[in-house]
Amino acid sequence: MSSQPLLPNARNDLNPTPRRSLILTTILIPILLIGGIIFVSIKGDGIPKDDLGLAKYYLKGSPVIDGHIDLPEFARAFYGNNISAFDLNKPTAGHVDIPRIREGSLGAFFWSIFVECRDDNGKDFLNPTFQVRDTLEQIDVSYNLIEKYSDTFAFASTSDEVEIAIKEGKVASMFGLEGGHMLGNSLAVLRTFHKLGVRYMTLTHSCNNAFADSAGIFEGVEERWGGLSKFGRSLVAEMNRLGVIVDLSHVSDKTALQALAITRAPVMLSHSAARHFNNMTRNVPDNILAKIGRGKHQVDGVVMVNFFPSFASAHPEEVDVKYIADEVEYIVEKTGKHHVGIGSDYDGIESTPKGLEDVSKYPYLFAELIKRGWTEHELSLLAGGNFLRVFRGVEDVSRKLKKDGWKPSLEIYEKRKDLKPIEGGF
Numbered sequence: 001m002s003s004q005p006l007l008p009n010a011r012n013d014l015n016p017t018p019r020r021s022l023i024l025t026t027i028l029i030p031i032l033l034i035g036g037i038i039f040v041s042i043k044g045d046g047i048p049k050d051d052l053g054l055a056k057y058y059l060k061g062s063p064v065i066d067g068h069i070d071l072p073e074f075a076r077a078f079y080g081n082n083i084s085a086f087d088l089n090k091p092t093a094g095h096v097d098i099p100r101i102r103e104g105s106l107g108a109f110f111w112s113i114f115v116e117c118r119d120d121n122g123k124d125f126l127n128p129t130f131q132v133r134d135t136l137e138q139i140d141v142s143y144n145l146i147e148k149y150s151d152t153f154a155f156a157s158t159s160d161e162v163e164i165a166i167k168e169g170k171v172a173s174m175f176g177l178e179g180g181h182m183l184g185n186s187l188a189v190l191r192t193f194h195k196l197g198v199r200y201m202t203l204t205h206s207c208n209n210a211f212a213d214s215a216g217i218f219e220g221v222e223e224r225w226g227g228l229s230k231f232g233r234s235l236v237a238e239m240n241r242l243g244v245i246v247d248l249s250h251v252s253d254k255t256a257l258q259a260l261a262i263t264r265a266p267v268m269l270s271h272s273a274a275r276h277f278n279n280m281t282r283n284v285p286d287n288i289l290a291k292i293g294r295g296k297h298q299v300d301g302v303v304m305v306n307f308f309p310s311f312a313s314a315h316p317e318e319v320d321v322k323y324i325a326d327e328v329e330y331i332v333e334k335t336g337k338h339h340v341g342i343g344s345d346y347d348g349i350e351s352t353p354k355g356l357e358d359v360s361k362y363p364y365l366f367a368e369l370i371k372r373g374w375t376e377h378e379l380s381l382l383a384g385g386n387f388l389r390v391f392r393g394v395e396d397v398s399r400k401l402k403k404d405g406w407k408p409s410l411e412i413y414e415k416r417k418d419l420k421p422i423e424g425g426f
C-alpha cells in the first residue's frame with residue numbers, strides 16, 4: 001500500500017476531455033474519499049500501487065509456470081478419464097479450471113502423468129503390472145483435454161514452445177512423469193514417452209523401482225539399491241541425452257546426491273517442500289539444497305515449492321500464504337533467487353494452504369513477497385524464469401551429447417529374463 005495520492009498523477013495522465021473529467025468526478029473522487037483516507041490502487045501510469053494489484057500486474061508479463069499439477073490424475077480418479085463428464089470452463093471440485101487458471105495468471109504447467117507405484121511389484125520389480133498402459137492413458141487424457149480446450153491450452157515440449165504459447169495468451173502444457181516405475185524397467189519406454197512429449201521424470205515416486213530408491217513419504221522406505229542402481233545410472237545418462245529433465249522430488253537423499261554427482265544437465269525438484277520446516281523424508285534437506293546452484297561442485301537446478309500443508313509443516317493447519325512465502329525465502333537463502341520456483345501439486349493434494357486454495361490464488365503469494373521487498377525481476381524468476389533457464393540448459397546438453405555421438409542406450413535391465421537373444425543366433 002502506498003501513501004502517494006492518486007489525484008495528482010491521475011490529473012497528469014488523464015486526457016482532460018469532458019468524458020474523462022466526468023469519470024474522475026463521478027467515480028474516482030468518491031472512491032478516494034471513502035473513509036477519509038486516500039487508498040491508492042492505481043497510479044496515473046496504470047501501474048497498481050497495492051501489493052496484490054502489483055502482483056497481478058507483474059504476473060501478466062511473467063505468468064506462473066507451475067512444476068506440478070495433477071489435472072490428469074483428477075480426470076482419472078474422479079471421472080475414469082471420461083472428459084465429457086466434466087467441464088473445465090466451469091468450477092470443478094478440484095483446484096484447477098480455466099476461469100481460475102486465468103484469474104491466477106497461470107501461464108504454463110507440467111501436467112503430471114502419474115499412476116501409483118506398487119509395493120507388490122516384487123523384490124526385483126518384475127511382477128507384471130498395467131503401469132505402462134495406464135501411463136499411456138494418462139498421456140492420452142492430457143492430450144484429449146488440451147485438444148478439447150484448445151482455446152486455452154497449447155501442448156509444449158520445448159522451452160521455445162512454452163514462450164510462444166505464453167506470448168499467444170495460451171497456457172503452455174508440458175508433461176512430467178511422476179516416477180520411474182512407469183517405465184516398466186525399460187529405457188525404450190522412456191524414449192517412447194519422450195517422443196510423446198514427456199519432459200521430466202521424477203526418478204521414483206513413493207516406492208523403490210528398478211532404477212532408484214525412493215524417499216517414501218513421512219519415513220524412508222527400506223533401501224534396495226543404496227541410491228541409484230547401476231541401471232539407474234544409465235537412466236540418468238539417457239535422460240540427459242534425450243533432454244528429459246532429471247527430477248529429484250520423491251527420491252531418497254542418496255538417490256538425489258548420486259544423481260547430482262553424475263548428471264550432465266541441470267536438474268529440477270518439481271514439487272518439494274523443505275525438510276527444515278518439517279522433518280519428513282519426502283522433503284528436501286539442506287545438504288541437497290547446498291548442491292543446487294551454479295558454483296563449484298554444484299548443479300544448476302530449480303527447487304519448485306510444494307504447497308501441500310502436510311508436507312510444509314507438522315502442524316498443517318498453520319500453513320498459509322505467509323508460511324509458503326517463508327519456505328520460498330528459505331530455499332532462496334540456501335540456493336539463491338535463481339533456483340526457486342513453484343510446484344503447487346494442485347489437484348494432487350487433499351488440502352491447501354489458507355489463502356492459496358487453488359490456481360486462482362498465486363498472486364497472493366507474489367503480493368506477500370512484494371511486501372517483503374522482492375523486485376519485479378526477482379518475482380519473474382520465481383514465476384517461471386528459473387525453470388525456463390533450467391529447461392534450456394537441459395535442451396542444450398541434449399543437443400551437445402547427440403552432437404558428440406551419444407546414441408540411444410541399448411542397455412536392458414539385468415534382471416529381465418524375457419528379452420534375450422536366441423542362443424546361438426540364426
Ligand SMILES: [Zn+2]
Nearest residue numbers: 178249250271
Ligand atoms: Zn508427487
